[in-house]
Amino acid sequence: MKIRFCGAAGTVTGSCHLFEAAGKKILVDCGLFQGEPDVAARNHADFPFEPREIDAVVVTHAHIDHIGRLPRLVRKGFRGVIVATKATAELAGVSLLDSAEAARRDDRAPLYDTTDVSAVWERIAHKPAMGEQLALFDGVAVTLHPAGHIFGAVSPLFEVEEGGRTRRVLFSGDIGRNGTPIIRDPEPPELADVLVIESTYGDRDHKTxxxxxxxxxxxxxxxxxxxxxxxxxxxxxxxxxxxxxxxxxxxxxxxxxxxxxxxxxxxxxxxxxxxxxxxxxxxxxxxxxxxxxxxxxxxxxxxxxxxxxxxxxxxxxxxxxxxxxxxxxxxxxxxxxxxxxxxxxxxxxxxxxxxxxxxxxxxxxxxxxxxxxxxxxxxxxxxxxxxLGGFSAHAGKSELLAWARRATCPGAPCFVVHGESRPARSLAEALASDPGLQTHVPKHLETVGLG
Ligand SMILES: [Zn+2]
Missing domain, CATH: 3.40.50.10890 (Rossmann fold)
Structure with a gap:
């Protein structure tokens, strides 16, 4: 079992984690890089893996920095299945079509067109309800847990059977705040053996x-x-x-x-x-x-x-x-x-x-x-x-720590992503002291083995 960090490592955009388990290659998100000077080049560059070899993509939510390279992935040969909540699938459809149309109007070198977006739609094979366990492949099950953040957002928990034991690998996705209107509060599963967690606001708290x-x-x-x-x-x-x-x-x-x-x-x-x-x-x-x-x-x-x-x-x-x-x-x-x-x-x-x-x-x-x-x-x-300072779709530091305490086994390996270097380091230090996780802030394209 291993994870390769192909986006949102050391930065907040371009979320894309390659999770390999039970002989399968699974991407968690395939998002666009945004807001930095070299993003166009990064978005147009070849994927650091062979899209044809990817068996599945599990989508955490419909923000473009988590879904924006899906049409390109399909264009480059991805033929696996996409898993997302029904709401995320619908929001992603709206959002990707809008950005494909905007790109065509502005005559920029478009990353993809509306045909690629339809091809993404056709690959969405599973829309499990939140909390429902999906047997994705032989030896790999996934359950999507409510993450708050935005409508339809989830934290996927993978349960992998390898060598006679089951391990629970949890990806936080983007974690929302308790009390956000309209959407349910984040509800992580318990007892994850491995955690990949976002750190957008890993060094500060918001107003209530x-x-x-x-x-x-x-x-x-x-x-x-x-x-x-x-x-x-x-x-x-x-x-x-x-x-x-x-x-x-x-x-x-x-x-x-x-x-x-x-x-x-x-x-x-x-x-x-x-x-x-x-x-x-x-x-x-x-x-x-x-x-x-x-x-x-x-x-x-x-x-x-x-x-x-x-x-x-x-x-x-x-x-x-x-x-x-x-x-x-x-x-x-x-x-x-x-x-x-x-x-x-x-x-x-x-x-x-x-x-x-x-x-x-x-x-x-x-x-x-x-x-x-x-x-x-x-x-x-x-x-x-x-x-106004009180609005944010992301959990602040104390909320992230409380979430991780609920979600993990003591001493579990924990990889801190989706944050600039200061918040990522600050959260990694705090998580190491309580709940006592083995934290690491991975670099872009780093691979970590999970034994
Ligand atoms: Zn988001």
């Missing part, structure tokens, strides 16, 4: 989830005082739905009277349709809302904009509009034309909900730039910028 809703409300109250419009840049998958959930709460409590809410993203609307299609994955609170007749994604003052002309008209709306639009870091999407028009107005409020990567428009605004460039135009910034 309860604070994040309050923070959003306080920012909206401030924004309401001068009657301008409010822009909320948010990731189309996960964050948009979480924001709508809070806004629905405020609307139901009669606190949203000064505003109309515009969801300005066809992609986010398509993701929303997948949420509605899988109500069994909602957490207890969201299920109770639904049972009581309150659809958390539908309220009186919510408008869904479809066409781009409608989208442009929102900026002329004088009666207090909250515009929720991708992308989270303002690098692409409709949020850019709203920013170009509304940033020069002092009565505009922009609410940032998450981490802004270096070099992005979002980062410039958060750092207080007085002038920014948007699509070739120089734009003056007179709007008020808010940065």
């Amino acid at each position: 989830m309860k604070d994040s809703g309050e923070e959003l409300f306080l920012a909206l109250e401030k924004a309401a005082a001068d009657g301008g419009n409010v822009l909320v840049p948010a990731f189309a998958l996960g964050r948009v739905q979480e924001v709508l959930y809070h806004l629905n709460d405020f609307a139901e409590a009669g606190l949203l009277e000064k505003f109309h809410v515009f969801l300005d993203s066809p992609l986010a609307s398509r993701f929303l349709a997948v949420f509605r299609n899988n109500p069994d994955l909602f957490d207890e609170d969201a299920k109770m809302l639904l049972a009581g007749g309150d659809d958390p994604f539908r309220f009186e003052r919510l408008h869904i904009t479809a066409g781009s002309r409608e989208s442009r008209e929102i900026d002329d709306y004088k009666d207090g509009a909250i515009v929720v639009a991708p992308s989270g870091m303002c690098e692409t999407g409709r949020i850019r034309h709203h920013l170009a028009r509304l940033l020069p107005r002092p009565e505009t409020d922009v609410i940032f909900l998450g981490f802004q990567g270096r070099g992005t428009l979002g980062r410039a605004l958060v750092e207080g730039a007085k002038r920014v460039e948007i699509d070739g135009r120089s734009v003056e910034v007179r709007a008020r910028i808010h940065t």
